[in-house]
Amino acid sequence: MxxxxxxxxxxxxxxxxxxxxxxxxxxxxxxxxxxxxxxxxxxxxxxxNLSARYLRKGSSGIIAYAIPDLSNVYFSEIGEAILSTARERSYTVLIDSTKGRESERQVLQGLTPHLIDGVILSPFASEPEDLAPRAGSIPIVLLGDRIYDVPYDHVTYDNVATARMATQHLIGLGRRRIAAIGVQESDAHETATSRLRLRGYTEALTRAGLPVDPHLIIRGLPLFNRGNGAKALRQLLALDTPPDGVFCFNDHLALGVMRAIHEAGYRVPEDIAVVGFDDIEDSRYSVPSLTTISPDKEKIGYLATTFLLGRIDGTRTGPPERVEVPCHLIVRESTVGTR
The missing domain is CATH 1.10.260.40 (lambda repressor-like DNA-binding domains)
Incomplete structure (x- = not known):
C-alpha cells in the first residue's frame, strides 16, 4: 500500500x-x-504521486528536447544538463531526433499540450513561419546559432567570434594554407551555423592578410560526421598544394580528418594542424588529442531548461531573451604537439 x-x-x-x-x-x-x-x-x-500533482496543475510534467541528430555527441552532452536540471524539478524529458524541417514542424504542432508542457528545440531547417506562435501553443526555448524573429527565449553563442578564434590560432602557429570543412549549401541563411562559422574563418584570414582560397573550403556536407570529415580531407590532399591547417566545424569532422591524415602518411600537427568545434569527450581522448572550441554545454542545458520551466510555471514573465554563453579555445596536441 x-x-x-x-x-x-x-x-x-x-x-x-x-x-x-x-x-x-x-x-x-x-x-x-x-x-x-x-x-x-x-x-x-x-x-x-506526480500524476495527481500534475493533474491538479493542469500539466503533464513532461518536456521535450528536439535535436537534429541524436548521433552527435554534442547534443547528448547538452541533453545531460537538461535531464539533470529537469529532474531536480520533477520533470521528465522526451528526446526526439528531427533531422529536418518537416519533423521539426511535427514536434511543434503534433506534440499537444496534453502530452508535453514545453519544448527545447535546436532547429536545423525550420523557417520563421514554422516557429510562429499559434493559439494554444506551448512554451518553446530555442538552442543554436540561427537567429529567428520569434518571441521565444534563445540560448546560443557567438559563432563568428569563435570561428575567428580557431582560425587565428592556426595562423598564429605559422599555418598559411588553412582549410575550412563544414559549409552546408542547404544553409542559405546568413544566420545559419555553417555560414556564421565561415564568416569568422574568412575574417581571420583577411585580417592576417591571407587569401581566401575557395579550393580550401569544403562545401555540401550533408552531415557533420567522421566519415564526411575523412572524405573532405582526402579531397584536400588531392590539391596541388594541400593545406597545412584545417578548421573543422565540429569535432566529429575533425576526428575523421585526423584519421585520414594518418592513413595518407602525414602527421598531426607537424604536417597538418587540426582544430575542431564542440569539445566533445572524444576530443580529449583521441590520439593526438584535439584542439577545439569549447562552448559551456552545461550552462546551455541549464539555462534552456530553467527558462522553459519558468515559462511553464509562470515565474518567467518578462520579454524573451537571447543569451550567449561563453566559449573557449582548448589547445591540445592536434595543433601544438606533445609538450
Whole structure:
C-alpha cells in the first residue's frame, strides 16, 4: 500500500499541510520542522504521486528536447544538463531526433499540450513561419546559432567570434594554407551555423592578410560526421598544394580528418594542424588529442531548461531573451604537439 501524506504526518507528529509544504519545497516551514518531516519521509520511503500533482496543475510534467541528430555527441552532452536540471524539478524529458524541417514542424504542432508542457528545440531547417506562435501553443526555448524573429527565449553563442578564434590560432602557429570543412549549401541563411562559422574563418584570414582560397573550403556536407570529415580531407590532399591547417566545424569532422591524415602518411600537427568545434569527450581522448572550441554545454542545458520551466510555471514573465554563453579555445596536441 502506498504511503500517504497522512502517514508521514503521523510519523513526524505534524499536520498534513506541513508535510505538503515540505514535499513541495515551500518556504513556510521552520528548519527544525522541515528536518522532522524529511526524516519521516525517508523512513517511510514516501514517493510523491506526480500524476495527481500534475493533474491538479493542469500539466503533464513532461518536456521535450528536439535535436537534429541524436548521433552527435554534442547534443547528448547538452541533453545531460537538461535531464539533470529537469529532474531536480520533477520533470521528465522526451528526446526526439528531427533531422529536418518537416519533423521539426511535427514536434511543434503534433506534440499537444496534453502530452508535453514545453519544448527545447535546436532547429536545423525550420523557417520563421514554422516557429510562429499559434493559439494554444506551448512554451518553446530555442538552442543554436540561427537567429529567428520569434518571441521565444534563445540560448546560443557567438559563432563568428569563435570561428575567428580557431582560425587565428592556426595562423598564429605559422599555418598559411588553412582549410575550412563544414559549409552546408542547404544553409542559405546568413544566420545559419555553417555560414556564421565561415564568416569568422574568412575574417581571420583577411585580417592576417591571407587569401581566401575557395579550393580550401569544403562545401555540401550533408552531415557533420567522421566519415564526411575523412572524405573532405582526402579531397584536400588531392590539391596541388594541400593545406597545412584545417578548421573543422565540429569535432566529429575533425576526428575523421585526423584519421585520414594518418592513413595518407602525414602527421598531426607537424604536417597538418587540426582544430575542431564542440569539445566533445572524444576530443580529449583521441590520439593526438584535439584542439577545439569549447562552448559551456552545461550552462546551455541549464539555462534552456530553467527558462522553459519558468515559462511553464509562470515565474518567467518578462520579454524573451537571447543569451550567449561563453566559449573557449582548448589547445591540445592536434595543433601544438606533445609538450
Amino acid at each position: 502506498a504511503v500517504t501524506l497522512k502517514d508521514v504526518a503521523l510519523r513526524a507528529g505534524v499536520s498534513i499541510r506541513t508535510v505538503s509544504n515540505v514535499v513541495n519545497n515551500y518556504p513556510y516551514v521552520t528548519p527544525e520542522m522541515r528536518e522532522r518531516v524529511k526524516k519521516a519521509l525517508e523512513e517511510l520511503h514516501y514517493q510523491p
